[in-house]
Structure formats: C-alpha cells, structure tokens
Amino acid sequence: MQLDTIDLNILTLLQQNGRISNQDLAEQVFLSPSSCLRRVRILEEAGIISRYSAVLSPEKLGLELDVFVQVTMRRDVESWHENFMQVLQDYPEVVGSYIITGDANYLLRVKARNLKHYSAFVLEKLYKIPGVQDIRSNIVLQAIKETYELPRELLRDG
Template identity: 35%
Template sequence: MDVVDRKIIAILQAEGRIKMAELSERVGLSPTPCARRVAMLEEAGVISGYSAKVDQAKLGLPVTIFVEVELDNQSTDALQAFERAISKFDQVMECYLMTGTRDILLRVVAKDLSDFDRFLEERLMRVSGIRNTRSSFTLRTMIARRALPRI
C-alpha cells in the first residue's frame, strides 16, 4: 500500500459516494488506474464495504448502553456459543472480547430505559453462560470518529 492508496482510503472513508472521476482527480490518477486501485483494495479486504451513516436518535434509538458481560467459562466453545447467541440481537451494535475483569463488552442501542430493560430480561439474560452483567448509559457522545486515522 502506497501514498496514493492511503489517499484513496481517506477520501472514501469521508465520502463513500464520490464519483470515480472526482476521486481519480483528487488523488492524481486517471479514472481507469484509480478504479483498478479501488478494486484491488476491495479484493484485498482493506475496503470491506460501503454504507450510509445514519443518526440513531432520528431513527428512534437515542439511548446507547455499554454492557460488560462476565461469562461462567471462557473456553473456546463457550465464547463461540455466546457469539452465536448475541449475533441474533439487532440491538447489539458491537461486541468485543476483552481483557481484564469483564470478558465481553457490548454496545447496545435502545428506544428508552424500558426498551433496554426488555432487552436485558427477554434476550440477554436468557443467553446461557452469563455470570454477571454491568451496564453504563451514555449521557452524550463527545467524539465519534468513523474514519480510521491515516498511518
């Protein structure tokens, strides 16, 4: 990956719908070689997809909750079972395997506190293997970067 590839990535992270002609002009290539580079970045998995950025509050999901999960067992089978179960829950936006005192960190969205309570009781706490959970509600987002830093 060279400087031009990094420029392409930076521009696409900020403007995913940019036309190839404009992208090629901004990175200093003609459209065909630029399109080839984008295709190679996609094939290599560096660019893993394109999506719209949406405002979760405007979609009726203004509450963000971070849920720390401690499992009974951290074996490979237990982690895989937890991952399979949690992947079915649309409210879980991100799920991380962690180091430290908690095994899993979830980022969950909800309409309100009652909606989150239903999620906990009817979905999350029915997943086998959970020993303990701890939830923290966000008050406001201070920084939310979607583009990775340039390296």
C-alpha cells in the same frame, strides 16, 4: 500489500465520502479515471476496502439509548463461550460485541429506543443466556468523539 501515498489518499477520501464518483476521486488524487478505478479495485480485492455503507443517525431513527455493557460469564456452564457468541447474532440491539481483557469476558454495544426497551433486552434476552453471571451497564450520556474513519496517521505508508 504495500500502500503508497496515492493509495492512502484514495482511502482517506473514500472514508469521507463513499459515494464520490470515480471521476472526482481521480481528480483529487491526480490520476486518470482508469488508473484510479484500477487502484480502488485492487484495494477492494485485497480486502482493505471491505465494504461501502451509509452512516445513519440513531437519534433521528428513534434509538435514544446507547449503552456499553460488560458481561461476565460463569465458566462452569458447558460451551458458554460458543453459545454466547451464537446467541448474540440474533439480537439486533447488539451493534458491537468484543472479547475483552479485565474483569468481564465481553463488551457489548447496545442500541435501544429507550430505557424500557433496554431493560426488556437485559431481562428477557441477555440474562437468559446460559452462563451469564453479571451484567454491568454504562449508558452513554453524551458522545465526545466518535468516528468511523481510520485516521490516516495510523495507516501504513509505503
């Protein structure tokens, strides 16, 4: 799908405020409300807008620990990759999981209430997955930059 400047403006504004009314959105992108709504629906149907959500504050909800975890697997365990991916789906502490290049096979982003909770997660869940060989934890001390918005400069412009 080819995006034009108006589409990019719509996407930028919706990323900043997913609850903006169609009327306000239309005014800000200089369209009629019906034209604006039609464009938003096209962006949704094309999968460019995949969903709407609220961004929660982990700290205010008692999740004090944010950890990036590198996991290295033993390759001699049958179906290690499929099994690992399946088991992760049942662990609410894992809020992001990625197959990566480098020394480890996976990078996980884990949220935990505190160090005790994280330690229990590693010892009672992660290390018990068949094939896990090594776990390296990187605890976030302070977030310098974190955004959920895709920068407009990286989006396609028709």
